[in-house]
Amino acid sequence: MLQPRFSRKTWGSRMFRALITIGSLFSFFLAIGCGYVYVLPNLTLAFHNNESRFSNTNSSTSVCDVFDGNWVLDDSYPLYNASECPFVEQGFNCLANGRMDDDYLKWRWRPKNCDIPKVNVQRALEALRNKRVVFVGDSMSRTQWESLICLLMTGVEDKGSVYEVNGT
Template sequence: MGSDKLSSFSRSVSFKQRATNLGSPRFSRKSWVSRNFTVLIVFGSAVSFLLAISGGYLYVLPSLTKAFHEVSIPTTSNGGECDIYDDGDWVLDNSYPLYNASDCPFVEQGFNCLGNGRTDKDYLKLRWKPKGCDIPRFDVESTLEMLRNKRVVFVGDSMGRTQWESLICLLMTGVRDKASVFEVNGNQITKQIRFLGVRFGSFNFSVEFYRSVYLVQHNWSPKRAPKRVRSTLRLHKLDDISAEWRNADMLIFNSGQWWVPEKLFGTNLTLRECEVPNQPLLETRGQDNSSFSDAIFSVVKTMTIPVTIMHITPMSAFRSDAHVGTWGDKPSLSDCSHWCLPGVPDVWNEILLSYLHSTHSSTIWERMTSNSTIAR
């Protein structure tokens, strides 16, 4: 790439995440390049909970003290505040990528772009650099110890599954006995399986994924419903597999892509051609803004369980170069929604893990350690 710094930008959104100790993610967007909205919510509690989604609000058991967390990362320059997501650059870093997808058995073939014939590699060597602070470098040894005896659960769609795969591959770089890391049911990683769980035997923790694209109950059309009604969503009830999420030390949700009209009502489903550029975009054409984000931010502030929002839309909106494109499992179709691995989801996980390592989150982890049980 001609320059180490690729795109410098500064924007305001309705809700600003500030930083003094660490960061948080997820995102939205639609354009000729990509159509996806993803919001990552981390629930730092081991108690059983009830989560209902209706009209853009979340409600959880009110027995806990209100705890809305803004994520931050340590400043390294002037000690002031740092806007993690809205103000920064994608910079060249030759220490990336952090793993080889072909050496990680938990990356599904459709996300391994290099393995599927992609020849350019610049997209692999970029890291996110917020202005005024640095995202701490991934330390696999301390992270494996931090997760010892824990249970991490991802819930959502293929975007969440990509991040789940990324996290497992990052963690595997520090495991000497690779055979001690295994899928609990012996499954290959594919999108057809609703539950996938990977066990790190040497450290006694699991990283699991549950496919639940709406998070709430999805049923077929009821009797006597109009013909145009093909299915229904019960907004006041969690998905029928939600009982499986209980006793998780950390829950990571994503669902937003499925709530846009094209997905929700089956409109405009014609396949569109898209293009994957060789470098990040210089501007996002406003695709980093979303009313979904505004609703989520306002609701989470009133919640009564420790929640962290990781608003990665702004930083991810520039990385059209890192999409799967024609290097997926269907080369005849250009995929501008999903991400190559290694790639952008690794940076989401670096921010997530930095947050968990921070002093700010230490009391949350202490509470989880004393109250949680890990599935065996």
């Protein structure tokens, strides 16, 4: 006698596995979302010198659209020296690899109706004290991590106390 293709036991176990998977994904995204809500507002304030996130340069406009703007030359840049940072990969260290000009380091993004303040390294370090920052992704994420570490190292007196631990 032929048995039905989907027996009650098989259907029930599949349904249970599907519910577990959906519940796990929901819990994961809920945890990530709560982490963003908890961590990002504090870090946003820590990375900037003033209490407001962005200051309007045009008083008639109340909304700051950071995606609408221009690249402007700023002689106070770069914020760190990549040649002095041990975390920058050799292939991305343009000056150490023989690039003669450094004008490409002096550009910053300026939105049309507001100004993005510079990073306050001391505040950022204090906000990150006893916390973990995780970058998940590919080589782009790795480069962003390198830039963040190099930037934060400018506020640390003992540069030897900053190190990378692999495999954990």
